[in-house]
Amino acid sequence: xxxxxxxxxxxxxxxxxxxxxxxxxxxxxxxxxxxxxxxxxxxxxxxxxxxxxxxxxxxxxxxxxxxxxxxxxxxxxxxxxxxxxxxxxxxxxxxxxxxxxxxxxxxxxxxxxxxxxxxxxxxxxxxxxxxxxxxxxxxxxxxxxxxxxxxxxxxxxxxxxxxxxxxxxxxxxxxxxxxxxxxxxxxxxxxxxxxxxxxxxxxxxxxxxxxxxxxxxxxxxxxxxxxxxxxxxxxxxxxxxxxxxxxxxxxxxxxxxxxxxxxxxxxxxxxxxxxxxxxxxxxxxxxxxxxxxxxxxxxxxxxxxxxxxxxxxxxxxxxxxxxxxxxxxxxxxxxxxxxxxxxxxxxxxxxxxxxxxxxxxxxxxxxxxxxxxxxxxxxxxxxxxxxxxxxxxxxxxxxxxxxxxxxxxxxxxxxxxxxxxxxxxxxxxxxxxxxxxxxxxxxxxxxxxxxxxxxxxxxxxxxxxxxxxxxxxxxxxxxxxxxxxxxxxxxxxxxxxxxxxxxxxxxxxxxxxxxxxxxxxxxxxxxxxxxxxxxxxxxxxxxxxxxxxxxxxxxxxxxxxxxxxxxxxxxxxxxxxxxxxxxxxxxxxxxxxxxxxxxxxxxxxxxxxxxxxxxxxxxxxxxxxxxxxxxxxxxxxxxxxxxxxxxxxxxxx
Numbered sequence: 001x002x003x004x005x006x007x008x009x010x011x012x013x014x015x016x017x018x019x020x021x022x023x024x025x026x027x028x029x030x031x032x033x034x035x036x037x038x039x040x041x042x043x044x045x046x047x048x049x050x051x052x053x054x055x056x057x058x059x060x061x062x063x064x065x066x067x068x069x070x071x072x073x074x075x076x077x078x079x080x081x082x083x084x085x086x087x088x089x090x091x092x093x094x095x096x097x098x099x100x101x102x103x104x105x106x107x108x109x110x111x112x113x114x115x116x117x118x119x120x121x122x123x124x125x126x127x128x129x130x131x132x133x134x135x136x137x138x139x140x141x142x143x144x145x146x147x148x149x150x151x152x153x154x155x156x157x158x159x160x161x162x163x164x165x166x167x168x169x170x171x172x173x174x175x176x177x178x179x180x181x182x183x184x185x186x187x188x189x190x191x192x193x194x195x196x197x198x199x200x201x202x203x204x205x206x207x208x209x210x211x212x213x214x215x216x217x218x219x220x221x222x223x224x225x226x227x228x229x230x231x232x233x234x235x236x237x238x239x240x241x242x243x244x245x246x247x248x249x250x251x252x253x254x255x256x257x258x259x260x261x262x263x264x265x266x267x268x269x270x271x272x273x274x275x276x277x278x279x280x281x282x283x284x285x286x287x288x289x290x291x292x293x294x295x296x297x298x299x300x301x302x303x304x305x306x307x308x309x310x311x312x313x314x315x316x317x318x319x320x321x322x323x324x325x326x327x328x329x330x331x332x333x334x335x336x337x338x339x340x341x342x343x344x345x346x347x348x349x350x351x352x353x354x355x356x357x358x359x360x361x362x363x364x365x366x367x368x369x370x371x372x373x374x375x376x377x378x379x380x381x382x383x384x385x386x387x388x389x390x391x392x393x394x395x396x397x398x399x400x401x402x403x404x405x406x407x408x409x410x411x412x413x414x415x416x417x418x419x420x421x422x423x424x425x426x427x428x429x430x431x432x433x434x435x436x437x438x439x440x441x442x443x444x445x446x447x448x449x450x451x452x453x454x455x456x457x458x459x460x461x462x463x464x465x466x467x468x469x470x471x472x473x474x475x476x477x478x479x480x481x482x483x484x485x486x487x488x489x490x491x492x493x494x495x496x497x498x499x500x501x502x503x504x505x506x507x508x509x510x511x512x513x514x515x516x517x518x519x520x521x522x523x524x525x526x527x528x529x530x531x532x533x534x535x536x537x538x539x540x541x542x543x544x545x546x547x548x549x550x551x552x553x554x555x556x557x558x559x560x561x562x563x564x565x566x567x568x569x570x571x572x573x574x575x576x577x578x579x580x581x582x583x584x585x586x587x588x589x590x591x592x593x594x595x596x597x598x599x600x601x602x603x604x605x606x607x608x609x610x611x612x613x614x615x616x617x618x619x620x621x622x623x624x625x626x627x628x629x630x631x632x633x634x635x636x637x638x639x640x641x642x643x644x645x646x647x648x649x650x651x652x653x
Contacts, residue, residue: 001053002114002184004174007064008166009087012153014080016041016068017166019174020053026167031080034156042075045111054112054201056184058131058173061115061202062123063090066102072110087150106199114201116176119183120492121204129495131169132552133535134176137498139528143629144168145550176494179485183492189355209366212359214377216339217332222377229377232330239264242386244325246440247393253280254400257287261393268381280396281403281410289385291415292392295458300511300653301411301421302452303466308424309450311463312398312434313417314443319344319364321391322383324442329371329380336378340367391415394441401433412458417445419453454511454653462511470508475651478504502529502644507651517648521641527634530556530644534619540568542619544627554629557643561624570612577605578612 005018013032019025029041045068048055057064067086071078090102116122122129135143147165148158177184187203190196196203196211203211214222223229240262249255257278264274266289276287285294303309314320321327323344328336343360350357370376372384392415399413407423408430422430434445448465455461460474472478478501479485485492506520524530534553536542542549545562555564572579577600579588591604600609619625623643628634 001051002056002177003048003053004056004170004177005060005064006057006166006169006173007067007083008162009067009083010080010148010150010154010162011084012080013159013162014083015162015166017170019170021174021177026170028163028166030159030163031083032159033080034159038071038075038078042071045072049111054114056114056116056173056177058176059115059117060113061103061118065109065113066090066104069104069110084150112201114184116173116180118202118204119180119187120494121206122495127495130535130552131172131176133533134494135172136531136533136552136554137494137496138172138175138179140172140175141631142168143552143554145552180492186355186358190359195356195359205362206366206369208359209362209364210370210376210378213339213343213363213367216342217335221332221335229375229379230331231377232380232382234381235268237266237268237382237385239385239389242382242389243393244390247390247397249397249400250404251400253278254396257285257396258393261389266385281399283410283413285413287392290388292395293414293458294410295412296455297457298455298653300452300454303450306424307421308427309411309419309421309453310430311417311419311448311450312445315446316361316364317391317416318368318387320443321387321394322368325386325390327383327386329378329383331380332378340364394443398434398437401437402430405429405433411453412455414458452512456651456653462508464512472504476504476507497533499532500530500644500647503647503651505529506648510648510652517645518641521644521648527631527636530639531628531634532556536566537568540566542566544625549627550629553627555625555627556634557620557623557640558626558635558638559624559640560638561626564619564625566617566619568615568617570615572612574612574614576612578610580604580606
């Protein structure tokens with residue numbers, strides 16, 4: 001049984017709210033200067049512990065549980081002030097998602113915990129997602145932000161409102177819990193079957209995969225001591241030292257790119273990474289250390305009696321390249337190669353929908369992903385770049401071979417595959433070159449035939465397979481069913497922006513059937529499709545008209561609305577002269593100390609004597625908006641249809 005919970009900590013008010021997964025009633029306990037329900041809360045928690053329930057929270061390991069742990073271990077010293085002190089300490093740690101040095105290890109937790117932030121990998125900087133953003137993504141009736149400054153004591157009336165807010169957070173967390181139930185079930189199965197042990201209920205999918213591979217290789221081989229991983233530390237990587245000898249090209253333009261690669265060196269502690277551009281096979285190719293991409297832009301292709309769109313890619317490219325060539329972190333040696341190859345063999349024994357199939361896939365992806373992670377036992381940057389550099393160079397070999405076939409047009413290329421438009425009459429040669437490439441590289445290609453493909457650019461396109469399946473990418477993507485919220489082995493996609501899904505839903509029939517955007521828009525009946533959201537950065541404040549908004553704002557573009565703007569503090573002190581670029585802090589501070597405040601000096605200030613002023617940014621410039629954090633505020637009669645039509649038209653290829 002799972003129990004969903006959340007805390008609120010203010011200077012003079014501490015709240016605990018929770019509910020069982022199969023119950024609709026939220027229970028709230030308060031410890032404040034008007035009420036002390038500490039004993040009742042402790043009794044409540046004791047019953048949860050005795051029943052063997054698992055507590056589920058949102059960032060609970062990073063914030064809520066360390067505070068609750070303080071209550072459980074030292075109840076008579078715990079009050080609202082103590083909770084607020086811990087809250088302040090956690091936030092000041094910078095590493096908010098891990099509670100800094102207040103993090104409680106699994107063995108010390110009094111009640112088992114499951115953190116939805118952890119299992120969705122929202123604690124990764126590039127995937128960070130707040131509960132408020134999820135309320136938008138889940139199309140909640142109400143999107144609510146923290147109502148008051150947590151550092152200011154509350155009045156009794158404000159405490160009453162905070163109780164309602166706390167309840168709302170719990171019900172929204174419970175809603176997201178059910179969205180993630182399949183992820184939790186998978187982790188429970190791994191624990192029950194003894195496949196993995198430890199804090200699996202709080203492992204991201206990457207962590208699950210790496211832990212499994214560590215178990216296969218042997219923890220003693222991967223770690224010097226607990227928490228101290230074995231690693232191969234390098235200061236630089238010369239590309240010529242990692243490029244496979246078997247890679248070669250047939251034409252001058254491709255050889256010129258190859259020669260550029262062989263001259264490059266990466267300095268591990270440096271910030272710059274080599275980049276290169278070249279025109280090959282009629283496309284502008286962009287090369288980096290992680291991969292390659294190239295694409296036509298703003299074009300529509302259609303298969304017919306004489307021509308066909310073919311897509312070929314290497315499934316699990318990075319894993320496949322590593323296995324085919326025996327690449328491995330140097331310190332792990334042959335044990336890694338053997339275990340890594342075995343993953344691929346073992347995976348074939350399990351159905352694609354099984355937990356073990358997913359686990360083995362995660363193990364392959366996780367090992368490569370962590371090869372550039374300085375905290376991982378798989379860390380060896382030479383292994384990382386051996387995979388990425390050889391992967392893109394081998395893909396480039398395929399591009400060259402295919403481009404030599406008469407009449408073939410390369411539509412796009414990326415790190416793991418290419419798409420072409422070709423005469424059906426040369427299909428035999430196309431397959432011949434693909435077979436030869438597979439033989440030379442040891443990699444396997446998967447072939448897909450498209451009936452139509454609309455490409456805005458390499459990251460944004462819509463493609464229809466000959467059997468009617470739809471591939472949506474970038475600006476053309478939208479969740480068609482619940483399974484679309486699950487990622488492809490690297491977590492969920494709840495961190496995406498789910499604003500204005502009407503546009504993505506409408507562009508598809510507009511492109512496929514030539515329907516009028518205005519007509520299709522008016523067929524949509526769900527108001528959430530037309531809602532947008534804006535998350536205010538930390539240094540700003542958003543206003544609609546003169547009214548200040550909460551940090552997360554849900555709104556729609558309206559005929560009768562108001563302008564939406566963001567006000568932000570400038571980089572320097574308001575009203576002071578602007579600082580010149582490229583000055584060291586030491587020099588700037590020394591001159592400032594010399595001249596005193598409010599004085600302009602050519603050595604440190606801009607020549608036009610401009611001053612720092614409040615930065616005002618227009619959101620939805622030229623349009624009016626209406627706030628709808630409460631969904632019932634949405635008004636069909638006030639919707640500015642012209643805005644949504646123009647957004648659809650931007651995606652027409």
